[in-house]
Amino acid sequence: MEKKEKLPVPRYLTEIFQANPEEENVWELNGRLKCTCGCEQFSLKTYSDLRADGGLRVARYGDGYALVIEAECRMCGSRWLVFDASRHGYNGYVCHEGVEVPDSELKAYHCPECGKEQFLVEIGIELEDPEQFVEDVVIYEPEKYSEEDYVDAFDGISIPVECACCHHKVKDWVCYETS
Secondary structure, eight states, rough: OHHHHHHHOGGGGGGTTTETOOOSSSSSEEEEEOOOOOOEEEEEEESSEEEETOOOOOOTTEEEOOOOEEEETTTOOOEEEEEEESSSHHHHHHSSSSOOOOOOOOOOOOTTTTOOOOOOEEEEEEOOOHHIIIIIIIITTTEEEEGGGGGGGSSSEEEEEETTTTEEEEEEEEEEEOO
């Protein structure tokens, strides 16, 4: 049997990102969040502005902009950082754009349909081309970045959520270009 090559999952998500079983695309990853305890239901906290359809968008914080998403496992209570625009993706990881937001500023997200706080979370990640990353970043800052860092400098992230109680889906809960 042929061994599958390891998928290029951003390092901060490796413990909780479960790729779709048929996933083979090296330019786009699709999967879902799954806690290390096996649970797939999460409470979500965010720093964001809320769109009319229940989706999120970047919000002003101080003299900059921020988008932060944290998931808390409904079974074991483990907390996971799902996305922080100041740290993740090309603009956060390489360009250091966005501002950090303290945890105390995060607010619980509620289902726009039933008001509950229990969600299934999918994630789609558009990956950076490793060769392009080397040409654009590594050769200019070899002491700071290596070729393997391309997985953390991804180009975009999409996060659809589904309420685990009423099954209401917000398909484009987050759709964010990071480069």
